[in-house]
Amino acid sequence: PTSSAMKKPNPPxxxxxxxxxxxxxxxxxxxxxxxxxxxxxxxxxxxxxxxxSQQMQPEWLSAKARIGYQDRSQRVSATATIHLxxxxxxxxxxxxxxxxxxxxxxxxxxxxxxxxINNEYAIEDFQFLSREFRFPANFQVLQAILLxxxxxxxxxxxxxxxxxxxxxxxxxxxxxxxxxRLNGNDFRMAxxxxxxxxxxxxxxIAFEEYGELDGQQKFSYLRNIQLYSRDWxxxxxxxxxxKVELNRPQSLRFSIPERYSRAR
Numbered sequence: 001p002t003s004s005a006m007k008k009p010n011p012p013x014x015x016x017x018x019x020x021x022x023x024x025x026x027x028x029x030x031x032x033x034x035x036x037x038x039x040x041x042x043x044x045x046x047x048x049x050x051x052x053s054q055q056m057q058p059e060w061l062s063a064k065a066r067i068g069y070q071d072r073s074q075r076v077s078a079t080a081t082i083h084l085x086x087x088x089x090x091x092x093x094x095x096x097x098x099x100x101x102x103x104x105x106x107x108x109x110x111x112x113x114x115x116x117i118n119n120e121y122a123i124e125d126f127q128f129l130s131r132e133f134r135f136p137a138n139f140q141v142l143q144a145i146l147l148x149x150x151x152x153x154x155x156x157x158x159x160x161x162x163x164x165x166x167x168x169x170x171x172x173x174x175x176x177x178x179x180x181r182l183n184g185n186d187f188r189m190a191x192x193x194x195x196x197x198x199x200x201x202x203x204x205i206a207f208e209e210y211g212e213l214d215g216q217q218k219f220s221y222l223r224n225i226q227l228y229s230r231d232w233x234x235x236x237x238x239x240x241x242x243k244v245e246l247n248r249p250q251s252l253r254f255s256i257p258e259r260y261s262r263a264r
Contacts, residue, residue: 165185
């Protein structure tokens with residue numbers, strides 16, 4: 001079935017246009033629900049609403065995380081301290097062997113980086129992610145990924161189905177295919193995937209290990225992100241969260257030491 005017009009969700013649930021255009025590789029497998037009971041048919045509107053109801057809207061999110069990244073030329077891992085202030089700031093400190101090796105500050109229009117190893121800094125726009133990390137995005141997309149929110153690229157034309165104990169919500173506008181998998185037992189998002197037919201890029205994110213967070217909605221403590229493009233090949237990132245806290249204001253510093261030179 002095809003859905004009728006739906007109400008526009010509140011930001012950051014709604015991502016206008018095609019600003020993301022980083023999309024997922026087949027093979028990022030969603031977690032299997034524990035119950036193998038026949039699932040009741042649900043409408044696209046019902047599943048769409050369920051995804052929207054899972055959004056957290058904290059003013060602050062703070063967390064520790066282990067991050068692994070690999071592409072066709074490198075494999076790296078680090079621990080991270082992450083602070084997010086909704087709609088305004090993402091602050092990340094990366095550490096290896098107990099030493100801070102990099103610090104990142106992201107605002108809605110700029111990315112600031114400190115390279116502690118080489119005493120360099122950079123100030124970039126979001127095109128930098130595309131060039132250096134093969135991860136084109138914008139602030140709202142990065143925020144949604146950290147909070148575990150679904151990304152939507154349209155309000156109409158969804159179809160609903162059932163596959164392997166998951167509810168499936170799909171949309172295809174001829175240029176972009178979107179696919180969302182919801183656990184059949186609790187409607188938690190297990191996986192979302194996108195395929196850009198024009199640029200031949202794919203993105204997929206699996207959400208696993210849900211747990212209670214401050215007595216509020218459940219939070220996915222494990223994410224697997226996979227990307228593919230004909231230019232970049234396969235890119236994969238794992239994020240394992242711990243010590244997640246909500247709504248604890250932070251005093252964050254990001255200053256560029258005088259001895260640092262601007263990276264070229």
